[in-house]
Amino acid sequence: xxxxxxxxxxxxxxRPSADALAMMRLSLMDWAACGIxxxxxxxxxxxxxxxxxxxxxxxxSVIGGGKLPAPRAALINGAISHxxxxxxxxFAHIGHTSVGVIPAVLAVAERVGASFDDFLAxxxxxxxxxxxxxxxxxxxxxxxxxxQTATAGAFGACLGALxxxxxxxxxxxxxxxxxxxxxxxxxxxxxxxxKPLNAGLAAEAGVxxxxxxMAGLTSTETGLQAFGATHHGVADEVALEGLGETWRMxxxxxxxxxxxxxxxxxxxxxxxxSVDPSHIASVEITTHPRWITVCxxxxxxTGLEAKFSYSQTAAMALMGVDTSAIASFSDxxxxxxxxxxxxxxxxxxxxxxxxEMQARVRVTLIDGSVVKVAHDLASPMTLEVRAAKLQRKAxxxxxxxxxxxxxxxxxxxxxxxxx
Amino acid sequence: xxxxxxxxxxxxxxRPSADALAMMRLSLMDWAACGIxxxxxxxxxxxxxxxxxxxxxxxxSVIGGGKLPAPRAALINGAISHxxxxxxxxFAHIGHTSVGVIPAVLAVAERVGASFDDFLAxxxxxxxxxxxxxxxxxxxxxxxxxxQTATAGAFGACLGALxxxxxxxxxxxxxxxxxxxxxxxxxxxxxxxxKPLNAGLAAEAGVxxxxxxMAGLTSTETGLQAFGATHHGVADEVALEGLGETWRMxxxxxxxxxxxxxxxxxxxxxxxxSVDPSHIASVEITTHPRWITVCxxxxxxTGLEAKFSYSQTAAMALMGVDTSAIASFSDxxxxxxxxxxxxxxxxxxxxxxxxEMQARVRVTLIDGSVVKVAHDLASPMTLEVRAAKLQRKAxxxxxxxxxxxxxxxxxxxxxxxxx
Numbered sequence: 001x002x003x004x005x006x007x008x009x010x011x012x013x014x015r016p017s018a019d020a021l022a023m024m025r026l027s028l029m030d031w032a033a034c035g036i037x038x039x040x041x042x043x044x045x046x047x048x049x050x051x052x053x054x055x056x057x058x059x060x061s062v063i064g065g066g067k068l069p070a071p072r073a074a075l076i077n078g079a080i081s082h083x084x085x086x087x088x089x090x091f092a093h094i095g096h097t098s099v100g101v102i103p104a105v106l107a108v109a110e111r112v113g114a115s116f117d118d119f120l121a122x123x124x125x126x127x128x129x130x131x132x133x134x135x136x137x138x139x140x141x142x143x144x145x146x147x148q149t150a151t152a153g154a155f156g157a158c159l160g161a162l163x164x165x166x167x168x169x170x171x172x173x174x175x176x177x178x179x180x181x182x183x184x185x186x187x188x189x190x191x192x193x194x195k196p197l198n199a200g201l202a203a204e205a206g207v208x209x210x211x212x213x214m215a216g217l218t219s220t221e222t223g224l225q226a227f228g229a230t231h232h233g234v235a236d237e238v239a240l241e242g243l244g245e246t247w248r249m250x251x252x253x254x255x256x257x258x259x260x261x262x263x264x265x266x267x268x269x270x271x272x273x274s275v276d277p278s279h280i281a282s283v284e285i286t287t288h289p290r291w292i293t294v295c296x297x298x299x300x301x302t303g304l305e306a307k308f309s310y311s312q313t314a315a316m317a318l319m320g321v322d323t324s325a326i327a328s329f330s331d332x333x334x335x336x337x338x339x340x341x342x343x344x345x346x347x348x349x350x351x352x353x354x355x356e357m358q359a360r361v362r363v364t365l366i367d368g369s370v371v372k373v374a375h376d377l378a379s380p381m382t383l384e385v386r387a388a389k390l391q392r393k394a395x396x397x398x399x400x401x402x403x404x405x406x407x408x409x410x411x412x413x414x415x416x417x418x419x
Numbered sequence: 420x421x422x423x424x425x426x427x428x429x430x431x432x433x434r435p436s437a438d439a440l441a442m443m444r445l446s447l448m449d450w451a452a453c454g455i456x457x458x459x460x461x462x463x464x465x466x467x468x469x470x471x472x473x474x475x476x477x478x479x480s481v482i483g484g485g486k487l488p489a490p491r492a493a494l495i496n497g498a499i500s501h502x503x504x505x506x507x508x509x510f511a512h513i514g515h516t517s518v519g520v521i522p523a524v525l526a527v528a529e530r531v532g533a534s535f536d537d538f539l540a541x542x543x544x545x546x547x548x549x550x551x552x553x554x555x556x557x558x559x560x561x562x563x564x565x566x567q568t569a570t571a572g573a574f575g576a577c578l579g580a581l582x583x584x585x586x587x588x589x590x591x592x593x594x595x596x597x598x599x600x601x602x603x604x605x606x607x608x609x610x611x612x613x614k615p616l617n618a619g620l621a622a623e624a625g626v627x628x629x630x631x632x633m634a635g636l637t638s639t640e641t642g643l644q645a646f647g648a649t650h651h652g653v654a655d656e657v658a659l660e661g662l663g664e665t666w667r668m669x670x671x672x673x674x675x676x677x678x679x680x681x682x683x684x685x686x687x688x689x690x691x692x693s694v695d696p697s698h699i700a701s702v703e704i705t706t707h708p709r710w711i712t713v714c715x716x717x718x719x720x721t722g723l724e725a726k727f728s729y730s731q732t733a734a735m736a737l738m739g740v741d742t743s744a745i746a747s748f749s750d751x752x753x754x755x756x757x758x759x760x761x762x763x764x765x766x767x768x769x770x771x772x773x774x775e776m777q778a779r780v781r782v783t784l785i786d787g788s789v790v791k792v793a794h795d796l797a798s799p800m801t802l803e804v805r806a807a808k809l810q811r812k813a814x815x816x817x818x819x820x821x822x823x824x825x826x827x828x829x830x831x832x833x834x835x836x837x838x
Binding site for chain 2: 042043046047049050053054055056057069070071072144145146147150177178180181182183184185186187188189192193194197198201211212215216217218219220222223226227229230231232
């Protein structure tokens with residue numbers, strides 16, 4: 001069975017497990033909170049205004065207001081929900097799954113009038129598909145310069161959309177073929193509006209390809225294989241083992257700090273440290289070598305740069321600045337003298353024996369005593385603990401977090417997104 | 420100066436030469452004829468119906484009827500105009516330039532109310548940009564599996580769109596960056612509707628990226644460099660030599676036969692052969708090795724397969740079947756006994772010393788005499804001869820070819836396309 005046939009079969013027939021659906025619901029709520037919180041970002045305004053000006057059939061909700069044709073709503077919502085870079089991450093997939101997949105599935109769900117349960121199941125099928133394709137494409141694909149959020153995300157978006165459209169296997173294989181010729185997105189966009197745009201491109205490509213396949217466009221049946229061969233894919237078949245039975249989406253990570261995910265293990269470790277900042281002599285952070293090139297700005301000058309700085313965020317955490325609040329990452333905070341002073345005492349060390357989800361922190365006090373803490377983002381967290389943490393995060397992002405949290409109908413969710 | 424800066428400068432400032440504009444006008448007319456002739460193809464109906472159903476602001480004409488937002492019209496028209504695979508080819512660029520570029524420039528021209536002359540100049544700037552980027556990406560990019568029509572085409576479409584939108588250099592560089600993260604298209608689609616769709620994807624990507632840049636989306640400034648590095652680009656800077664001074668679009672090829680371009684040098688050579696088919700003992704075709712894998716089906720069973728067959732099209736030409744007529748490539752003609760008999764006498768030989776644009780034909784008659792002919796598609800053809808051949812071709816494709824040929828206003832052209 002080809003990889004395209006396996007994914008098509010998964011899209012058409014799979015039955016999500018209850019625990020995976022529960023996790024998906026948390027990712028959905030977190031995605032919606034991030035989207036609503038990002039609705040007034042410059043990127044959001046530009047794309048929404050352009051979309052509304054172009055207009056079209058009011059079939060799918062746009063975050064921040066209005067309804068547009070499904071492919072267009074998917075594009076805009078994908079970009080808006082990634083604007084704050086505060087949405088979920090899947091480390092094995094090497095990217096953000098929800099921002100590429102959920103906007104596509106949501107737009108199609110509104111278009112076809114799906115139930116909330118069918119919508120949630122399709123979100124999970126799309127997200128799981130994105131994760132599996134991301135793993136199948138592998139680290140080579142990422143390292144050469146592709147953005148899995150966009151590329152693997154487009155495949156996942158397509159699989160979720162096909163599910164809601166009631167595709168049969170032939171249509172699903174055509175959809176996978178068509179998305180393979182449209183999926184795109186480069187890492188070189190990191191640091192520009194092109195990064196969140198990439199998430200929107202994934203969502204749009206998934207919706208378009210699925211709708212094209214359902215309308216009868218013919219396509220290669222080996223689209224993903226060709227995509228892998230051209231896009232430096234590792235093409236490791238192990239990535240698909242257990243598809244439909246085990247759910248890699250259970251390994252998704254959520255951000256509890258409004259900064260680069262590479263800083264989170266350190267920040268979780270520091271949450272266990274309680275010392276008077278004035279007693280600190282030095283701080284040593286040990287992290288995976290990859291993060292050194294991603295988020296180790298020693299002297300950030302802006303709020304954006306602070307989001308990619310071990311020293312700054314460590315200082316913020318030790319000084320009691322709320323790193324879960326977006327407002328904490330302002331230009332002013334980046335220049336605060338006490339934080340600048342403390343961050344000057346922070347050293348960052350790479351250690352290849354750590355995973356990308358692990359960090360160690362060693363705080364040395366002026367009296368010579370040492371506090372050692374460590375954290376592994378992969379360590380188990382119950383759904384209840386995760387839900388509580390995400391709900392608290394949502395309360396800091398949106399006004400009506402509790403209404404969002406209790407959503408049980410698609411129309412209630414989309415009304416909150418449009419508001 | 421970076422390659423992005425060079426292309427941006429070219430888009431913003433270049434002044435097309437008169438001879439290049441005259442050639443562009445011929446490509447434009449040929450493109451329009453192919454588009455109108457393809458308006459009822461299954462792919463055309465599917466995409467146009469979907470577009471009309473989704474609706475939106477009536478700013479750009481759709482081939483076959485209606486107006487839609489510019490990005491959507493660009494997508495649909497790109498695909499429709501490539502549906503018959505009868506549009507122009509640029510061998511150095513390794514693809515079809517007009518189907519990716521013209522639909523984008525046309526949609527933007529209608530959106531901004533451009534004059535016909537400005538529209539034509541932007542078509543040329545976009546096409547020249549596509550050719551240069553195609554050469555820069557090189558043969559490796561094509562051989563690994565990318566479709567230059569779609570990828571380099573998207574960059575060209577963007578450059579042409581930026582010209583009409585009045586972009587400054589900063590905006591043009593942003594547009595190039597944004598199109599680099601959206602440009603996509605795989606050769607594995609050849610033989611399916613995904614192939615003409617790829618041309619539409621190029622046109623859409625170019626329009627979207629240009630409009631996004633003008634609306635203020637920020638982007639990497641080294642987008643094409645990143646695109647080349649990830650997409651197996653050769654990145655040969657020689658490709659940009661003389662940009663703005665010499666026009667590689669003067670080397671564009673037009674199809675005068677309704678089949679794969681690899682067969683055309685042979686068919687032009689055979690047009691000089693006048694023998695009674697019943698006197699033929701054997702035919703030997705010598706061609707470039709690449710074409711052996713593209714268009715050497717020895718026993719085609721359908722009209723589509725006949726379009727990729729040396730033996731069938733050689734037999735058709737020798738038997739006086741009009742290879743310029745689309746209707747000649749029917750399933751019936753593929754099965755005609757006299758043609759099947761003659762094609763059985765045809766041998767095809769590869770010769771790496773020929774260029775891809777050259778072919779030799781040796782016809783041996785039953786009496787032992789031999790007729791030898793050869794043709795090089797690169798051999799000079801005056802604009803007048805080319806115009807006459809293209810106008811004759813257009814008369815076989817559309818009802819109102821002479822009206823099309825005399826178009827001098829954008830509104831007249833778009834009215835013919837919508838009809």
